[in-house]
Amino acid sequence: MASLILALPSKGRLKEQCEAWLAKKGLVVRQTGGERGYSATLDGFDDLQIRLASASEIGKALLAGDIHLGITGEDIVREAAGDVDARLTIEARLGFGRxxxxxxxxxxxxxxxxxxxxxxxxxxxxxxxxxxxxxxxxxxxxxxxxxxxxxxxxxxxxxxxxxxxxxxxxxxxxxxxxxxxxxxxxxxxxxxxxxxxxxxxxESCLMKSKLADWNEATQATAAQIFNRLGLDRL
The missing domain is CATH 3.40.190.10 (Periplasmic binding protein-like II)
Structure with a gap:
């Protein structure tokens, strides 16, 4: 059964701010494959794939349903598609990347x-x-x-x-x-x-794709992440 896929910014200040925000919630991102790697792990979550990508790539993947969750700028997804609200939900506004x-x-x-x-x-x-x-x-x-x-x-x-x-x-x-x-x-x-x-x-937002392949396992993993983040909804 496929794991939940979470995409995070791969470089720059946005990457630093994103990882700092997650760390404050007790979620530590550990990049694999060295500084140039494009995957990572999240402490405490074994059944989870983390992809590191550019903000624009994350937006496209969310809109296409290629990933379940992602952090990127609202401007990116609003510019990329006219039917954003039919394809994804903004679960949290993160207060950085404004x-x-x-x-x-x-x-x-x-x-x-x-x-x-x-x-x-x-x-x-x-x-x-x-x-x-x-x-x-x-x-x-x-x-x-x-x-x-x-x-x-x-x-x-x-x-x-x-x-x-x-x-x-x-x-x-x-x-x-x-x-x-x-x-x-x-x-x-x-x-x-x-x-x-x-x-x-x-601003940077945590977004959930409505078009991703959601199942009982990915829903459960997402629920655990949201619980750790202090969010009470999926």
Whole structure:
């Protein structure tokens, strides 16, 4: 019978924060195969597979049902699929890896403070120049939905391959949608966040895939993990 699969971040600060959070709950992660290994064990759990992967890989695996549980950022899964709530549940928000996905425009746009203002500018640009208002971003799905929700019709999303915050100054786009933690990078590039321009307040979360192959054994292992974490639900 297959073991429960838990995916954790494989590197960087997110890995450190995740392991520290688990350790505070008495769950010690021990990486196998050396520092470059991509598997680990969890003290006290023999019938458990731990996979170490990038945050984006964990998100895709949760959405596909390839793993049972995983820790990754909410922004990653919300961008990857439009039917996230049908595929997984967020079981706990962990308080680290916090970042906001936001709409930002140049500071010099003194009359643009809200999404309604931005919609008006986009309409005026289309009428006066025939061009659509350009928004540079790596978050194309979230951006498209947010623009629809705020009735910004006359726009075009530009898929950002580089430093998104530099797009307005480079003439690539009029506005951006990007992820920010402190806002310092936006400020350094003379950009401001619209008053109602926060698309998502993201953080690292423990997520459970609804599409994974759940059985009595994996449910029991998950229940033990959740109990150790102080969570009373599955």
């Amino acid at each position: 970042a906001d996905v936001v709409v930002a425009v140049p500071n010099g746009w003194i009359d643009v403070e809200t999404m309604a203002d931005l919609a008006e500018v986009a309409t005026d640009m289309r009428r006066q120049t025939g061009r659509r208002f350009r928004i540079a971003t790596k978050f194309t799905r979230l951006t498209a939905q947010f623009m629809r929700d705020h009735h910004v019709a006359d726009h075009r999303i530009v898929d950002s391959a580089g430093a998104t915050e530099g797009a307005p100054a480079a003439g690539i786009a009029e506005a951006i949608v990007d992820i920010t933690t402190s806002g310092a990078t936006l400020t350094a590039n003379a950009l401001k966040i619209l008053d109602d321009g926060v698309i998502l307040k993201s």
